[in-house]
Amino acid sequence: MKHLSKEEFDDLQKFYRINLINSCTGYKSANLLGSISKEGVENVSVFSSITHLGSNPAMLGYILRPTTVPRDTFKNIKETGLFTVNHIVKDLISEAHHTSAKYPEEISEFDKTNLEQEYKDGCKAPFVKGSPVQLICKYQNEYNIKENGTILVVASIEDIYFNEELVSDSGFLQLDKGGVVTINGCDGYALPSLLDRFEYQRPKK
């Protein structure tokens, strides 16, 4: 095994370090967040930090980094109070990844990619058409992580839309049935296949 210690991280070339540290925590969720400004400008942006926070109430969080792109999403969320979460599928990885380009605030990424917006059920924020799992989320709070200046954005899950082929009798959404991808590092997209599911585990005697 190759070993690198904290002191050695500082000697790494900048992008080597970014790639290494971004890929060393494991696979990440792959989502497109849809939002809209108070002036009506749409935004769609790739996120790999959406994290389950709890089932009851249904909540999720994401990490906002001080130096990265998705500031427009955050600004829109603060203005309108809501956003959509749309799982990224295999055929859209290239288009999805392009939303990480830094477009000016007045440009909609829907106009610069082949991603298509859709609107439904009176939700102001746009969804991404073709995504097999879509959520409407409401902003709840934010926590400043003082150790590095990032922000944990906390939101409630208000609505869930899913392709019915994905769901099992027990409510499990089998994501590989929808071609949902996962992110490896900053820019790697991988397609998982389900290996197995396990029962609730009890201690062995």
Added chain:
Amino acid sequence: MKHLSKEEFDDLQKFYRINLINSCTGYKSANLLGSISKEGVENVSVFSSITHLGSNPAMLGYILRPTTVPRDTFKNIKETGLFTVNHIVKDLISEAHHTSAKYPEEISEFDKTNLEQEYKDGCKAPFVKGSPVQLICKYQNEYNIKENGTILVVASIEDIYFNEELVSDSGFLQLDKGGVVTINGCDGYALPSLLDRFEYQRPKK
């Protein structure tokens, strides 16, 4: 698309709801956290909420849920200040998942599973043998998420160990080369294959 709104979540059977909400945010990281109590009792426990927080300084976080198992891990981390993160591979998913069983504090999951501990470089906390990416992390802080009583635990990455076959010239750890898995929902384990990587994206004209 099937649609369920927040009001309908409450009418779902308890485990249906847990499965649905846990699988609706996308794939999760699959890690075993190794720790040790001040009395020297080892603990190893599966976590699906390890999240990248930043590259410089190298930091990660995980979510501690009030009602779930990994309290022993947290107690140990508070006592000793450190823990290891070990990526779960395909051949160990069944053993890894069994660490979610609620064993008494004085029982080491290493004694109840085929997971093997290893020690190196003076790190007090145990690693999981055979894991192709392993980290030593130091406790930094915790943030109470008042909306649902969870805690975001923030830690620095002090050391990285990785199988050299995984790393590219640019520092990217290609996790599928090591058979690293991802978690779908509460109890689904999936094996990803890399589809593609993308360059840094610049706006189109």
